[in-house]
Amino acid sequence: MIRFERIHKSYPVAGREVVALHPLDLEIRAGEVFGIVGHSGAGKSTLLRLINGLETPSGGTLTVDGERLDALDADGLRRLRRRVGMIFQHFNLLSAKTVLDNIAFPLLLAGTPKAQARARAEALLARVGLEAHRDKYPAQLSGGQKQRVGVARALATDPKILLCDEATSALDPQTTASVLQLLDGINRELGLTIVLITHEMDVIRRVCDRVAVLDAGHLVESGPVSEVFLHPRHATTRRFVAESEATDEGVLHEDFAHVEGRLLRLTFTGAETYQPLLGRVARETGIDYTILAGRIDRIKRLPYGQLTLAVVGERADEAIARFAESGVHVEALPR
Numbered sequence: 001m002i003r004f005e006r007i008h009k010s011y012p013v014a015g016r017e018v019v020a021l022h023p024l025d026l027e028i029r030a031g032e033v034f035g036i037v038g039h040s041g042a043g044k045s046t047l048l049r050l051i052n053g054l055e056t057p058s059g060g061t062l063t064v065d066g067e068r069l070d071a072l073d074a075d076g077l078r079r080l081r082r083r084v085g086m087i088f089q090h091f092n093l094l095s096a097k098t099v100l101d102n103i104a105f106p107l108l109l110a111g112t113p114k115a116q117a118r119a120r121a122e123a124l125l126a127r128v129g130l131e132a133h134r135d136k137y138p139a140q141l142s143g144g145q146k147q148r149v150g151v152a153r154a155l156a157t158d159p160k161i162l163l164c165d166e167a168t169s170a171l172d173p174q175t176t177a178s179v180l181q182l183l184d185g186i187n188r189e190l191g192l193t194i195v196l197i198t199h200e201m202d203v204i205r206r207v208c209d210r211v212a213v214l215d216a217g218h219l220v221e222s223g224p225v226s227e228v229f230l231h232p233r234h235a236t237t238r239r240f241v242a243e244s245e246a247t248d249e250g251v252l253h254e255d256f257a258h259v260e261g262r263l264l265r266l267t268f269t270g271a272e273t274y275q276p277l278l279g280r281v282a283r284e285t286g287i288d289y290t291i292l293a294g295r296i297d298r299i300k301r302l303p304y305g306q307l308t309l310a311v312v313g314e315r316a317d318e319a320i321a322r323f324a325e326s327g328v329h330v331e332a333l334p335r
């Protein structure tokens with residue numbers, strides 16, 4: 001659906017070239033929710049803005065919905081932009097227009113007759129659950145409601161792709177969850193491809209299917225969220241995961257220094273998460289264990305558990321083998 005081939009981007013600043021993105025390859029598939037996570041200045045917005053032609057690459061080939069962007073003339077680019085909706089951190093609503101008029105606006109710009117534009121806006125208003133607010137102005141809405149208007153407006157031209165630039169960063173955790181749920185529903189019901197950028201791994205964990213990690217303009221890691229989140233390889237990814245779990249590995253290891261036994265991290269996914277495996281293996285092998293840290297949660301709809309254990313007992317090796325045989329991912333942690 002979206003293919004970056006050796007795409008790079010620099011900005012001229014005071015006679016010098018500032019590199020925002022180093023050459024990168026990336027493919028975003030039709031119908032998936034793709035997340036891009038990175039710190040401030042990593043190049044996330046630049047990458048997103050390349051997709052709808054708000055920025056032009058300095059080199060490489062970018063294909064969006066079957067069209068090479070560098071081959072499009074102004075009219076072609078306009079038509080493409082109608083197939084690519086976008087929502088923003090600060091909503092970017094028109095303050096002098098009502099909720100309904102904000103949503104109808106892109107349609108009027110595209111030449112849709114007024115009555116038709118309003119009818120479509122009404123339907124979208126219902127889709128995002130804001131019927132009761134149709135005649136209000138943006139200043140009269142909460143952040144979450146404003147973002148719902150943003151989503152409805154982005155959907156007005158019936159796009160195939162929705163770009164989200166830090167769409168939940170200005171919202172509290174509960175409102176964030178409800179907006180993410182709205183995006184998830186839209187993705188499933190309309191089959192819309194969603195590209196979402198964020199600096200929070202937790203946002204990625206809740207809605208994305210696959211993720212790429214950007215670090216200072218370099219794409220350092222990418223893959224299915226369950227892979228990247230549970231087994232991060234790059235130091236930057238590990239930091240993002242640690243932040244989202246509010247655990248600091250360094251501190252944890254200090255705390256565990258006096259704990260007896262072998263330190264293991266077990267990762268369960270899917271149905272295994274709810275199996276009474278620990279107790280069974282402990283009984284069968286006579287080992288003892290202490291749970292030092294852990295979390296049981298979901299990655300999108302996939303249940304997972306990740307436990308850090310100290311294991312003592314003569315048959316610890318056998319226990320580790322049993323865990324591994326049961327499909328649990330076992331990692332020995334350094335002491």
Ligand SMILES: Nc1ncnc2c1ncn2[C@@H]1O[C@H](COP(=O)(O)OP(=O)(O)OP(=O)(O)O)[C@@H](O)[C@H]1O
Pocket residue numbers: 011012013018019020038039040041042043044045046047199
């Ligand atoms: N229009 C511009 N002119 C010059 N430099 C720019 C421009 N836009 C972005 N940059 C630079 O490119 C780099 C990447 O910026 P970008 O906005 O893509 O980062 P980001 O990951 O979205 O950051 P944030 O999380 O703060 O929004 C930064 O060093 C930034 O200063």
Ligand SMILES: [Mg+2]
Pocket residue numbers: 044045046
């Ligand atoms: Mg940005």
